Amino acid sequence: MKNLERWYYPKSIPEALELLAEGGGKVKVIGGGTALAESRSPDIVALVDITRIDALQHATVEGDGRCTLGAVLTAHHLAEWLNAPPVVARTLCKAAGTISHRMHRNVITLGGNIVQLYAWSDLPVALLALDAVCVLQSAKNGTRRLPIRKLTTVHPAKELLFHEMLTQVEIPALPARSGGTFVKFARTETDYAFATVAARVDLDGDGVVSDCRIVVGCAVPRPVRLEALEAMVTGQDPSPGLAAEVGSRVGTHIRPLGDFRASAAYRAELCSVLVKRALLECFDQVVGVAAIERGEGA
Amino acid sequence: MKVTFMLNGRAVSYDARPDEMLLEVLRREGWLGARRGCEDNNCGACTVIVDGKTVLACATFAAQVEGRSVTTIEGLGDPANPHPIQRAFVDAGAVQCGFCMPGMILSTKVLLDETPTPNLEAIQDALDGNLCRCTGYVKVYDAVQRAAAALAAGEETT
Numbered sequence A: 001m002k003n004l005e006r007w008y009y010p011k012s013i014p015e016a017l018e019l020l021a022e023g024g025g026k027v028k029v030i031g032g033g034t035a036l037a038e039s040r041s042p043d044i045v046a047l048v049d050i051t052r053i054d055a056l057q058h059a060t061v062e063g064d065g066r067c068t069l070g071a072v073l074t075a076h077h078l079a080e081w082l083n084a085p086p087v088v089a090r091t092l093c094k095a096a097g098t099i100s101h102r103m104h105r106n107v108i109t110l111g112g113n114i115v116q117l118y119a120w121s122d123l124p125v126a127l128l129a130l131d132a133v134c135v136l137q138s139a140k141n142g143t144r145r146l147p148i149r150k151l152t153t154v155h156p157a158k159e160l161l162f163h164e165m166l167t168q169v170e171i172p173a174l175p176a177r178s179g180g181t182f183v184k185f186a187r188t189e190t191d192y193a194f195a196t197v198a199a200r201v202d203l204d205g206d207g208v209v210s211d212c213r214i215v216v217g218c219a220v221p222r223p224v225r226l227e228a229l230e231a232m233v234t235g236q237d238p239s240p241g242l243a244a245e246v247g248s249r250v251g252t253h254i255r256p257l258g259d260f261r262a263s264a265a266y267r268a269e270l271c272s273v274l275v276k277r278a279l280l281e282c283f284d285q286v287v288g289v290a291a292i293e294r295g296e297g298a
Numbered sequence B: 001m002k003v004t005f006m007l008n009g010r011a012v013s014y015d016a017r018p019d020e021m022l023l024e025v026l027r028r029e030g031w032l033g034a035r036r037g038c039e040d041n042n043c044g045a046c047t048v049i050v051d052g053k054t055v056l057a058c059a060t061f062a063a064q065v066e067g068r069s070v071t072t073i074e075g076l077g078d079p080a081n082p083h084p085i086q087r088a089f090v091d092a093g094a095v096q097c098g099f100c101m102p103g104m105i106l107s108t109k110v111l112l113d114e115t116p117t118p119n120l121e122a123i124q125d126a127l128d129g130n131l132c133r134c135t136g137y138v139k140v141y142d143a144v145q146r147a148a149a150a151l152a153a154g155e156e157t158t
């Protein structure tokens, strides 16, 4: 960022939005700065440090279980968020706690982790399993709400207009019988993962799966929902056999990346196993099938 | 530009380029306790405390600490008057070449501020980003436990 000249420290959202709109694309938001620290962009002339805006720091749960999360919450804050509803805790908060090490988790922001979407970005994987909605605000266009699903289809950096800022993430309420998990496979606790999986399973009153989310991250260029496999689970009774069957099909629904850490074929196999485990864990949370499997009775 | 912040309890105002890292500025101003190790997010030797939380000075823009409160190892204690955590590291034999120690000790400081009696898992998690190529960590974990005990026993802090 050799042409970087100025820093701004706005105290309110409108102030920040005004700076972005006037900047014509040369003024960028900075959250934790962990990605921008690596930036070589000659186009950025000013940075807007949004971490001092009080209106972006909230983590609230409504009476019905809906959550709203401010864009500058750090990964550490999310990892330690004690009031999170159970499924949010098991997906989003767990994912946040697996990111790199404490010095990074202390600064990486929710907004930065979403907007600067890398293959290894962990929070969007969990947010896809939670049907999260991102709130984008602009001094020119007002507010729009984009499902994380839509935001991650192309790339958030392409989807966001230069004058837009991600201000908060909304997580809808989940049914009472809902299970969720996030699993990561990495060489060490702080290394980039080989693969991550987030899953969510909702049950209806009859104990049948009413909705399901299966998301794969890290092994693919951007996190993806495996909708064909989700459909295989929906409408079924949760069982270890179903988890194994769905897991065995993962390889035909993703095009994994291969690199020096792991080959594409290895990652495909890994994702199969992780999806099976994730589903089993969700089933276990909602009906205790793993307990049945272990012969411990219903 | 000028960056104005609290450093080890004193207000300072240092010159910095807008794209300059905190590590550069601290070292130029003589605060060599923030170590220049990998300069690439990996080793943790440049760890400093900003508003009560550890961060990597090599990956933090100096401008990000404007108005904030920064602590380097120099803010904890010195050879004549070491902080109980520093004394515990020496007593436990956790210091060999010493290069990683400022980061290790500052991470320990934040850990013990938040969790006065951490278990081994919490200690390992807190020191995850601080690499040491000498000790093999066993004595480091021992040192953190000694420090926790010393602080609990009310040893004087600086």
Ligand SMILES: Cc1cc2nc3c(=O)[nH]c(=O)nc-3n(C[C@H](O)[C@H](O)[C@H](O)COP(=O)(O)OP(=O)(O)OC[C@H]3O[C@@H](n4cnc5c(N)ncnc54)[C@H](O)[C@@H]3O)c2cc1C
Pocket (backbone or CB within 6 Å): A028, A029, A030, A031, A032, A033, A034, A035, A036, A037, A071, A098, A099, A100, A104, A107, A108, A109, A110, A111, A112, A113, A114, A115, A116, A118, A120, A121, A122, A123, A160, A164, A165, A166, A167, A190, A191, A192, A193, B041, B042
């Ligand atoms: C060594 C290392 C290991 C890492 N490992 C992992 C890992 O395992 N898992 C993981 O998930 N992450 C990991 N990360 C973090 C990840 O790579 C990104 O650096 C991080 O998510 C960026 O967040 P930030 O808040 O620091 O963003 P910044 O660097 O502040 O910003 C990144 C980009 O997003 C834009 N932006 C930020 N916030 C907003 C907003 N609210 N609205 C609009 N635009 C915005 C900025 O303008 C910029 O273009 C790692 C980082 C490092 C350096």
